[in-house]
Amino acid sequence: MTRTEGGSIPQADDTQPTAKPRGGSARSMTITLVGNFFPAAIALATGPILAQSLGVEGRGQVAAATAPLGLAIALMTFGVPEAVSYAVARHPRLVRTAARNGFLLIILAGLLATAAVLSARGWLSGGELEIQHLMVVASLAVMPTLLLGVLRGIASGLQQWSMVAWEKVLASGLRLLVLLPLWLTGHLTPFTAVVVLAAMPVMGAIAYLWLPRRLPPPEADTEKVASTKAITGYGMRLWIGTISGVLLSRVDQTLITPLSSAYQLGLYVVAVNVSEIPLIIHRSVRDVTFVTDAHRSEDAKLAASARISTLICTVVALGLGLTMGWWLPILFGEEFAPAVPIAALLLVAVVLSTPGSIAGAGLSARGRPGLRSIALVIACVVNVGLLVVLVSEYGALGAAWATVLGYLLSSALNQFFLKRLFGVSMLSFYGLRRSDLGILRRYAAGIGRVLRLRRRR
Template identity: 80%
Template structure:
């Protein structure tokens, strides 16, 4: 059952005040970290395209795509399992780290071997791409181990380290690409090495982590054992894979179902509609750890309402203005993507409360229910894609996405209500307390910036 805390009066009120301030700071740091990679990607994309040309850029994409897929498939939910175990039992961090690392080492070696063995088929027989793919596959294991470090830091709520990892990985990638581009040394090989290796360099952010670990204690109950981590991770991993399919399978099967033209419109619409998710993901990531550490129904519902409110405002701004800037930015031929992006923005806003509810389920030890919701939504989404895309193209795919998000969101909230008694209605609307939290958050943010800018005497 839910571990509710915070009775009225006395030290509990003080604890809640401190918790709110810490949560707000954590979300700010996480938001900054989440914003950096897409900004760097926007800057590095044209550099790669102009330097390598269509064929070269395609070769690099073909070489690094199996790396990303292998990492997504072979984590087995271990980083999240480590984060969950550490958040609930901080003194078991060393046991969780050791067992989590052992699992991902085995998974990483298997994934590297699988990519290496399949490189001839994945490359379409192109010998140059096979060589690049072999180089990129060497980054699978260190990237998986980096995920364990991230899980430890997240579980200990060291959000500055997690943000620095993302800043370092993205910033170093751009810092290396630019000189290679300017000196004429940016080739498919060097680009592949940079894209594969630079994410691993984010591990520099965790150099001081070992000195900040809490005192150790023996894991007498097996709470952070290999079995416990694997059990939790696999239940979460099934949902993660379904979530990846739910958000990406439409782009994979749209061309055979419709046309490359419809896919081109849809990809642009997806890129625009996912902008509000940068904020939401920061709220979700922090909510997962804080709720695992100390479950509070009111705080979980407030996080859902506030995240939905912010995503709605961003979606309204984007939706109300994109009719002018989207064709200007992407070209007039992409103007038909505007109504598709509108529908996808609605889907993103609708999915927000359910995503926070899913984080709550995982934080309270029931990740399998979140996975069930995503699997059901994924199956529904694929069926709707096959039914709608041949006739309605990209707009049909947008409707399939919307309905899939409605189902997954509703199921997560329903599961949370059935098991933990959290009212589904509490995830919707805007309360006066929500506005107070936002106002206090904005005030603390402005105050913090002002203090840093104020000259020292």
């Protein structure tokens, strides 16, 4: 048995009980893909509803109120959900110990996160009282959302991908079901929109009601690999990168209002909605890759995941980029037409970040989350500096350029660290191999067989 970076959580060897993939990586990927697709589809449906009902200014107010919520949830986890997932993936029989310690730590984090949002609302709102009031409402969802993250970490570590997918389907589906009647009856205001956007994700916890029945037999934590100290140690090393990663992807939405205006944020949010469509597939690949590589590390599989994910993201991004000048103003309203070039830049950022994101998942899965964190910290510092310089001058377009450069730097550093420590060639993450096409063909054939069997039933 070897020790991970920092010596907190031992690496499992072949004698350790590890989580068994349920139905193989292809099945896991498909379930995760469905789980990620549904929220994105709902976001694409609710985006025009919010945009056309609230207008650019109102949509900007809602985004300004909820952006600190998302930022606080991601920043103040201290890496606990990911650490729980990692510990459970390595040692499934210690899931009860990991869960108990994870929940204890996340409650403390939730109290700090709520206080942070309330304390910073004056500055983050740009001095607008209405936005400050909306931030108070959104802050009430911080604690339950953080607790939900630990449940998701447990389910992911046990490779219960169906539960994780159902959580996302329930949360996003309920959001649409509540927003629709509010919109049709004329009651969709910035206040009601904030309540729905903040509260509905928590409802996804219903998906984990049956999780206790799926837990493996317990085992004494004789090596303290799921202790509070071990979870905190791994989580804190990962958390540094999480902070930077979240700042890299979300701080732009938090800073645009104080640096520019709510109008610019309204345009930017719509552009983000469009650019996140290619991420549906990439996040599915990344999430499954993290757990499967933690279970058994294989360089060839890691590189193939990066290449295939990049290929599909590129195809989807090109399709969106070449057509959105036509459909985006129709879908969201003519006043959002200036969001088209912003969305185009963000699509470029998504494609550039894909190989490095998979490399970062590989670093974390192999017990070196600190290196992924270093890459994200460096990229974050560059990104924030660019935001301060570019947003005040160019608004949302400047924020998009800052995102492109930050993502590119983070991606390159993750791949560099993976090569230095584990000898994985950076070039292996790019291009297209015949074996990749074979993987895609086998995957498509497997999905086809499943669909034919279901039809016969």
